[in-house]
Amino acid sequence: MAYSIVISKRAVKEIEIAIDYYVKHSSQAPSIFVQELETAYELLTHTPPTRLYYKNINGLKLKRFPYILYFLIDENKKIIKVLACFHNRRNPDLRPDL
Numbered sequence: 001m002a003y004s005i006v007i008s009k010r011a012v013k014e015i016e017i018a019i020d021y022y023v024k025h026s027s028q029a030p031s032i033f034v035q036e037l038e039t040a041y042e043l044l045t046h047t048p049p050t051r052l053y054y055k056n057i058n059g060l061k062l063k064r065f066p067y068i069l070y071f072l073i074d075e076n077k078k079i080i081k082v083l084a085c086f087h088n089r090r091n092p093d094l095r096p097d098l
Helices: 009-025 029-046
Strands: 004-007 058-061 067-074 079-087
Touching: 004 009, 004 029, 009 029, 009 079, 029 058, 029 067, 029 079
Parallel strands: 004 079
Antiparallel strands: 058 067, 067 079
16 A cells, blocks of 8 residues: 655755755756655655664655655554655754754
8 A cells, every 4th residue: 555645844845945946056957856856755655765864764865866855654544754855965963853
């Protein structure tokens, strides 16, 4: 059974900031970034990875961009909640307190 994806307000804001950055620097990068997110969401709906980054928080690195999606898995409800979209090259001390 496939999982449903729920994206938190925080993650939406971080994704919008990333897209805005890529719009300013490239004509192709924004659409490629969105495609990469869609690929990640597709993976999460079918076979979510279980690499723990915090106590119960999993992460999935985007392949072509320096971002990681932090998410929770609710096995009972079959829901993936994306909590954050964090830029990997930022100071790790700025990583979200999830």
